[in-house]
Amino acid sequence: MKKNATLNNRPDCKARTTAIRDAMEILSGKWKFHILGTLMEGGKMRFMDLLREIDGIAAKMLSKELQDMEINHLISRTVMNTKPITVEYEVTEYGRTLEPIIDEIAKWGEAYRNAMLRKHNSDD
Template sequence: MTENICHKPEIMAVHDAMDVLNGKWKISIVSSICYYNKRRFSDILNDVEGISNKMLSKELKELEMNKLINRTVHNTQPVTVEYSLTEYGRTLQSIIDDLARWGKQHRKVITGKG
């Protein structure tokens, strides 16, 4: 017997979350920062395969605007910029971990390799 429950608020909440994390790159960028704690622009560029400098810059600005990451400029020569997750951004850790676990499992299912 199927329950007749309205899940519209949950569906809208998923939509809202995907609106913030949309696109090809944001979850990979957040993952890079999440797993390494602090990352420089070039580190993230190396971690996120296929992203351009321009796109990474755009995505980082959007993640900062949505209060998921901090951008810290260090007064060094040359100037060093580091990105880290905000306290709010760290709430994504369990989601990133779940996605990583699912991705590993999915790869095994598709390739038959462990």
């Protein structure tokens, strides 16, 4: 079966694939959804609290991911005038628009894990 090579040239399809590419570029990486989910559940959090909460992430990676998400207006960074300086992170209003997507991904992940466990147990 020959694929229709002009499909991606249709304006509606091109706009959709461009939007998907943009979203995946902004949200790519192993940690962004985890960080966003943690901040959505925990509210404002300090860097070290996030580091403790997100199992397996390195400080350098957390810092990079937080910077990326701040640049893309998904989280905000507030520097408090304390000694030592305290920095808090929280999800922006725009970042909160991802909450239903994160919820659906979590549901899918749970269903997938359960299905694989059932399959594994039935194979025994």
